[in-house]
Amino acid sequence: xxxxxxxxxxxxxxxxxxxxxxxxxxxRIGKEEKMQKVKRRIAVFSLFLVISFFGFIYSFVMVQNALxxxxxxxxxxxxxxxxxxxxxxxxxxxxTLLESLPVFALVVSLSMFxxxxxxxxxxxxxxxxxxxxxxxxxxxxF
Amino acid sequence: xxxxxxxxxxxxxxxxILGEIILLLLTFETGVIVGFxxxxxxxxxxxxxxxxxxxxxxxxxxxxxxxxxxxxxGQIIKIDENTIVMKDIDLSERIxxxxxxxxxxxxxxxxxxxxLKVDDKIVVIGSPNSNxxxxxxxxxxxxxxxxxxxxxxxxxxx
Numbered sequence: 001x002x003x004x005x006x007x008x009x010x011x012x013x014x015x016x017x018x019x020x021x022x023x024x025x026x027x028r029i030g031k032e033e034k035m036q037k038v039k040r041r042i043a044v045f046s047l048f049l050v051i052s053f054f055g056f057i058y059s060f061v062m063v064q065n066a067l068x069x070x071x072x073x074x075x076x077x078x079x080x081x082x083x084x085x086x087x088x089x090x091x092x093x094x095x096t097l098l099e100s101l102p103v104f105a106l107v108v109s110l111s112m113f114x115x116x117x118x119x120x121x122x123x124x125x126x127x128x129x130x131x132x133x134x135x136x137x138x139x140x141x142f
Numbered sequence: 143x144x145x146x147x148x149x150x151x152x153x154x155x156x157x158x159i160l161g162e163i164i165l166l167l168l169t170f171e172t173g174v175i176v177g178f179x180x181x182x183x184x185x186x187x188x189x190x191x192x193x194x195x196x197x198x199x200x201x202x203x204x205x206x207x208x209x210x211x212x213x214x215x216g217q218i219i220k221i222d223e224n225t226i227v228m229k230d231i232d233l234s235e236r237i238x239x240x241x242x243x244x245x246x247x248x249x250x251x252x253x254x255x256x257x258l259k260v261d262d263k264i265v266v267i268g269s270p271n272s273n274x275x276x277x278x279x280x281x282x283x284x285x286x287x288x289x290x291x292x293x294x295x296x297x298x299x300x
Contacts, residue, residue: 071215071231074265074284082280085245085267089279092269096213098176 035133038126045126049119056116059109066102075100179270183211187274209234211270218262221255228264237275238266248283258283
């Protein structure tokens with residue numbers, strides 16, 4: 001009986017955890033924390049993206065109205081209707097366009113557009129980060 | 143783009159920065175030139191306002207910005223032999239000098255000054271003179287927008 005017990009305990013494999021387990025757990029915790037941060041950032045960026053997108057649409061309409069009310073659209077259309085005369089007096093024409101350009105509305109609209117593009121780029125980067133991490137997790141069976 | 147990977151990255155960054163500085167300076171210079179022209183023209187207009195509109199019942203315009211010196215879009219309020227007085231989109235009156243070589247166009251046709259009527263909408267391209275007037279080079283008649291036209295009534299249809 002005693003010999004059989006000895007045999008049994010001798011044949012058991014040593015189940016000590018590997019030396020790298022602690023490091024793996026710490027890395028995994030760090031990764032999870034980063035994922036949480038990225039997810040929070042995605043939520044905030046999405047909200048700002050929606051707001052800035054509507055802001056951009058509003059500013060775009062503002063530019064359209066400003067182009068019409070300042071006369072820029074009418075002046076610009078002369079290129080198509082009176083091309084020969086416009087080319088003869090191109091300096092006056094260029095000054096007319098510059099003078100009637102709705103600079104403020106354009107600056108607001110372009111700023112909103114750059115904010116939308118910037119937020120979109122950050123959002124895509126974060127979504128890529130999350131999706132790539134999910135793929136790695138699936139591959140390693142987490 | 144990871145510019146740090148190759149040796150030319152720093153040169154590209156320097157060129158980009160220089161390009162942006164040049165672009166900024168050009169934009170600034172353009173703004174200065176356009177602003178100066180508008181301010182100069184507005185100053186001439188103000189100096190000659192009494193002379194230009196003597197006897198006419200117009201209030202002095204309450205300006206919040208300078209007038210364009212090279213082009214106007216607006217409505218004719220008076221036509222003289224060589225001048226057109228018009229109301230621009232800021233509702234201030236402007237004088238157009240129609241002396242010399244001026245193209246007056248309506249659709250595809252060349253027309254004369256006498257063909258234009260009070261209340262017609264026109265676009266003018268020209269150059270400013272020292273009297274605060276715009277010497278027209280091109281005058282184009284513009285059709286009134288649809289909402290400004292008189293809708294057909296029963297009397298009109300009959």
